[in-house]
Amino acid sequence: xxxxxxxxMDLQALREPIVQAPLxxxxxxxxxxxxxxxxGGLGFLAAGYKRAAAVRDDLAALRSLTDAPFGLxxxxxPGTPPDAAAVARYAETLxxxxxxxxxxxxxxxxxxxxxxxxxxxxRAERVPVVSFTFGCPAGEVVAxxxxxxxxxxxxxxxxxEAAEAESAGADALVVQGxxxxxxxxxxxxxxxADDLGLLAAxxxxxxxxxxxxxxxxxxxxxxxxxxxxxxxxxxxxxxSAFMLSPEAGTSAPHRDAxxxxxxxxxxxxxxxxxxxxxxxxxxxxxxxxxxxxxxxxHHVTTPIRAAARKSGDPDGINLWAGQAHALAVAEPAGxxxxxxxxxxxxxxxxxxxxLG
Amino acid sequence: xxxxxxxxMDLQALREPIVQAPLxxxxxxxxxxxxxxxxGGLGFLAAGYKRAAAVRDDLAALRSLTDAPFGLxxxxxPGTPPDAAAVARYAETLxxxxxxxxxxxxxxxxxxxxxxxxxxxxRAERVPVVSFTFGCPAGEVVAxxxxxxxxxxxxxxxxxEAAEAESAGADALVVQGxxxxxxxxxxxxxxxADDLGLLAAxxxxxxxxxxxxxxxxxxxxxxxxxxxxxxxxxxxxxxSAFMLSPEAGTSAPHRDAxxxxxxxxxxxxxxxxxxxxxxxxxxxxxxxxxxxxxxxxHHVTTPIRAAARKSGDPDGINLWAGQAHALAVAEPAGxxxxxxxxxxxxxxxxxxxxLG
Numbered sequence: 001x002x003x004x005x006x007x008x009m010d011l012q013a014l015r016e017p018i019v020q021a022p023l024x025x026x027x028x029x030x031x032x033x034x035x036x037x038x039x040g041g042l043g044f045l046a047a048g049y050k051r052a053a054a055v056r057d058d059l060a061a062l063r064s065l066t067d068a069p070f071g072l073x074x075x076x077x078p079g080t081p082p083d084a085a086a087v088a089r090y091a092e093t094l095x096x097x098x099x100x101x102x103x104x105x106x107x108x109x110x111x112x113x114x115x116x117x118x119x120x121x122x123r124a125e126r127v128p129v130v131s132f133t134f135g136c137p138a139g140e141v142v143a144x145x146x147x148x149x150x151x152x153x154x155x156x157x158x159x160x161e162a163a164e165a166e167s168a169g170a171d172a173l174v175v176q177g178x179x180x181x182x183x184x185x186x187x188x189x190x191x192x193a194d195d196l197g198l199l200a201a202x203x204x205x206x207x208x209x210x211x212x213x214x215x216x217x218x219x220x221x222x223x224x225x226x227x228x229x230x231x232x233x234x235x236x237x238x239x240s241a242f243m244l245s246p247e248a249g250t251s252a253p254h255r256d257a258x259x260x261x262x263x264x265x266x267x268x269x270x271x272x273x274x275x276x277x278x279x280x281x282x283x284x285x286x287x288x289x290x291x292x293x294x295x296x297x298h299h300v301t302t303p304i305r306a307a308a309r310k311s312g313d314p315d316g317i318n319l320w321a322g323q324a325h326a327l328a329v330a331e332p333a334g335x336x337x338x339x340x341x342x343x344x345x346x347x348x349x350x351x352x353x354x355l356g
Numbered sequence: 357x358x359x360x361x362x363x364x365m366d367l368q369a370l371r372e373p374i375v376q377a378p379l380x381x382x383x384x385x386x387x388x389x390x391x392x393x394x395x396g397g398l399g400f401l402a403a404g405y406k407r408a409a410a411v412r413d414d415l416a417a418l419r420s421l422t423d424a425p426f427g428l429x430x431x432x433x434p435g436t437p438p439d440a441a442a443v444a445r446y447a448e449t450l451x452x453x454x455x456x457x458x459x460x461x462x463x464x465x466x467x468x469x470x471x472x473x474x475x476x477x478x479r480a481e482r483v484p485v486v487s488f489t490f491g492c493p494a495g496e497v498v499a500x501x502x503x504x505x506x507x508x509x510x511x512x513x514x515x516x517e518a519a520e521a522e523s524a525g526a527d528a529l530v531v532q533g534x535x536x537x538x539x540x541x542x543x544x545x546x547x548x549a550d551d552l553g554l555l556a557a558x559x560x561x562x563x564x565x566x567x568x569x570x571x572x573x574x575x576x577x578x579x580x581x582x583x584x585x586x587x588x589x590x591x592x593x594x595x596s597a598f599m600l601s602p603e604a605g606t607s608a609p610h611r612d613a614x615x616x617x618x619x620x621x622x623x624x625x626x627x628x629x630x631x632x633x634x635x636x637x638x639x640x641x642x643x644x645x646x647x648x649x650x651x652x653x654h655h656v657t658t659p660i661r662a663a664a665r666k667s668g669d670p671d672g673i674n675l676w677a678g679q680a681h682a683l684a685v686a687e688p689a690g691x692x693x694x695x696x697x698x699x700x701x702x703x704x705x706x707x708x709x710x711l712g
Contacts, residue, residue, distance in 0.1 A: 017710065159617075178534065179553035194619050197535035197553035199583055200574035200679035207683065218556035226586040227555055229710055230703045231579050261515075263550050323556035327563065341711075347586045348704075348711045354373065354585055355697075355704045 009069060009129050009151045011172065011212055011234035015040025016341035018225060019174075019214055020333075021239030022073035022131070023248070024048030024182075025320070030058050032247040032333050034065035039337035042129065042235070044071040049298075052117035059125055069128040071153070074119070076135030077112035079188065082272070082293035084108070090291050091300045097282065101307035101316060108296040123148040131155065131174060134273075135187045142169040155185035155216075158194050158201065159208040166209045173211050174237055175201050179218025181240050181322035183275040184266065190292050202231045220327035222343020226351070229344070238340065240322040244330040253314040261326045262319075270305065270318040272297030278325070281315035282308075365425060365485050365507045367528065367568055367590035371396025372697035374581060375530075375570055376689075377595030378429035378487070379604070380404030380538075381676070386414050388603040388689050390421035395693035398485070398591070400427040405654075408473035415481055425484040427509070430475070432491030433468035435544065438628070438649035440464070446647050447656045453638065457663035457672060464652040479504040487511065487530060490629075491543045498525040511541035511572075514550050514557065515564040522565045529567050530593055533557050535574025537596050537678035539631040540622065546648050558587045576683035578699020585700070586707070594696065596678040600686040609670040617682045618675075626661065626674040628653030634681070637671035638664075 011017070020036040022028055024046035033043030045062060047055045055072070062070060087108045098105045119137075122130045123145060130145055131153035137145075142152045146169065154165035155174040162173050164187070176185045177198025186193050196204065198217040205213060215228035216237035228236040243250045243258055250258070262278040269286040270277070273294030277283060282304075290297060301318075308316025329336065367373070376392040378384055380402035389399030401418060403411045411428070418426060443464045454461045475493075478486045479501060486501055487509035493501075498508045502525065510521035511530040518529050520543070532541045533554025542549050552560065554573040561569060571584035572593035584592040599606045599614055606614070618634040625642040626633070629650030633639060638660075646653060657674075664672025685692065 012710065177553055177555075178551075179556045194679070195534075196679050197533055197574050198555055199533075199553075199580050200535045200576075203574075203577060203580055203680055203683060206579075218553050218559075220556075221559060223562075223587050224555050224559055226707060226711070227583040230582040230586045230707050232703070323550070323552050324559055327559060345711045347588070348707045351582060351586050351704045352708050354368065355582070355701045 009171070011214070014042060014235060016337050017229055017235040017344070018042070018337050018340055019071070019235050019237040020044045020242055021216065021237050022046035022048070023239055023243065024073065027243050027248045027250045029247060029249045030061035030065060032242060032245065033062050033070050035247050035333035036242070036337055037068035037070050038066050039334035040341070041337040042069065042071055044073055044131070046073050047118050048073065048075045048113060052114045052121050055118060056121055059127070071129035071131055072122060072127045073131045073133060074115065074122070075113045076132050076137060077115045078110065078134070078294055081110040082291060082296055086291040087293045087296045087300065090289055090297060093286065093289055094300065094304065097304050097316065101304055101311065103303040103307045105304070106300045106302045109299045110296050113295070122150055126150065129153060133183070133185045136161070136165045136168050139168045153214070156205065157185050158196055159204045161187050162205040162209045166211045170211055172214060172234070173205065173209065174214045174216050175205050175233070177201050177217030179323040180216055181264070181276050181325065182320040183271065183273055189273050189294060198228070199231055202228070202233055206232045218323045220322065220324040222340040223347045224324070225340050225344040226347035230351070240325040241328050241336055241340070242333055244328045245333040245336060247333045251309045251317070253309065253312050253317060254319055257314050257319045258321055258325050258328055259330070264321050264323055264325070268292065268297065270298070270301050271295060275318070275320060276322065278319035278321045280317070280319055365527070367570070370398060370591060372693050373585060373591040373700070374398070374693050374696055375427070375591050375593040376400045376598055377572065377593050378402035378404070379595055379599065380429065383599050383604045383606045385603060385605045386417035386421060388598060388601065389418050389426050391603050391689035392598070392693055393424035393426050394422050395690035396697070397693040398425065398427055400429055400487070402429050403474050404429065404431045404469060408470045408477050411474060412477055415483070427485035427487055428478060428483045429487045429489060430471070430478070431469045432488050432493060433471045434466065434490070434650055437466040438647060438652055442647040443649045443652045443656065446645055446653060449642065449645055450656065450660065453660050453672065457660055457667065459659040459663045461660070462656045462658045465655045466652050469651070478506055482506065485509060489539070489541045492517070492521045492524050495524045509570070512561065513541050514552055515560045517543050518561040518565045522567045526567055528570060528590070529561065529565065530570045530572050531557050531561050531589070533573030535679040536572055537620070537632050537681065538676040539627065539629055545629050545650060554584070555587055558584070558589055562588045574679045576678065576680040578696040579703045580680070581696050581700040582703035582707070596681040597684050597692060597696070598689055600684045601689040601692060603689045607665045607673070609665065609668050609673060610675055613670050613675045614677055614681050614684055615686070620677050620679055620681070624648065624653065626654070626657050627651060631674070631676060632678065634675035634677045636673070636675055
């Protein structure tokens, strides 16, 4: 134990240069990750919002479905607790929402999402790729994971975060552009950030570090995959494009919204941290009041979101989606991987003709 | 007259798939446009903020330097005048700024930037490519220009604007991503817009229209040019990357700021319309108060910006820059075109190897 050589996931060796975004909060399933990995991409499990024991079950389910490599995403722990009074004031403004859906407002909680237990789990289970979002684990944590045979990836949004993650020993960096659906991966959410678009982010990060990059954000078809690789990424991470697949756990109202042309925005209304979702009533009515308070606000809105989801009302749900969500196609996840790969090769051939 | 066949600028035939951004407000010069066109790209003149007579002089200067095709950018006229009281209030808050630089606050003016005279000029001069920003000219205007032998391009930021421009008869669309420096090209500035990143914008627009696309925003090296072409654009428009060239009219303090790693943001503080520039004191202090009032606010801040520029103080200037401005290199414009072309071909070859 601890002596295993690092697996050193070779991104260049992936049959299709496509990494499935973890998709915490519902869409993530073992079936989705298995289908993506079996088709030659790299499937991911999302540990976020689950106890370590539930994640262990997901790992067992995935390993019963495939022998292919896969990844698992963990949320780095949040910073110092927010102003409790601000959270309480926001919870108070949400009381009519809770009444509308027949539930109580949730209790705020500044928890670490079972971080320590998840770190132990992925070491014990020798998960091939462990990625982090919302921050960079300390160098010793990275070293221990690598010694156990895990590759460590860190989600970054700008060159400074990339340099920090490289110093900590990350094997690869997921460069998240402003276009991405779901939460922004900023290490420090309270600082006004740069919001780099994907192409600019990849080029600026590539100038700063030598670690392999995975491009994430607004990539939902093969031409975009080819573009990400042209920009120097070793692979493209794709989220929204998988959310209509039958293997995904995406809720019915969320599927309906994704398939339409709806605009997306960043908001703290649902979780206290900026995240991109399709514009709906809850976002419009509460965005301006939401404090910087993750995951405290997430827990406050949980009962409301759950009830809205259950009743099929898209206006009370966090409809996470990337800017290109309207390009998603409802087909099996393996088909999506193969189609994106085919489209990317067509785009590469066309590019070679043009620049020949 | 009026019977000339349209030149139908063939973007595929450009030796280098690189279009110079117009760069109104200082950096645009005939020398820059000539150098870009001579190197096999497509140089552009900026008609913005100039009287038609001055633009005629620029055209004469450019044609004395090169026989190669080129483009000229015109600002579409603004919409209805803004609330004059809001503009007056903002002007009042800028009084200390004006005093700091020893000038008076400018007079607000809701002018159309000599639109009609410029349309006449480009028809009479048979400018090869006439591009529009801030809106789409009416179908009859487009038809008259095309009849005179001009190709008509329209800057768009989303699929709806793209469809409108295609209906009006545009020959090509400049798809502007959120990353771009300078003003956002929204047709209707007062509507809360989607702020699509470049890759997502190009893919969503490509799904909606059949008109050739030029990708603009955050493209400052050849790998990004290859990425834009992979995404389906016929060419890439490049702005910040040319602003350090000796041919550009970029001011000294602006050059210094571009070469550093400074963050950029969108702001209305300088002109009353959202535009991306490097964060400086003026932006931070006035962003929140600036009304939606273009070009009225532009005229209000003109004396302040001119005085700050003259005194070499970057903190009073609109330091327009795209998100990737730190990639700009101070070399001759023709060298930049050739280097970006070379880097793009290298990226295409690497992509072909990866996806082979």
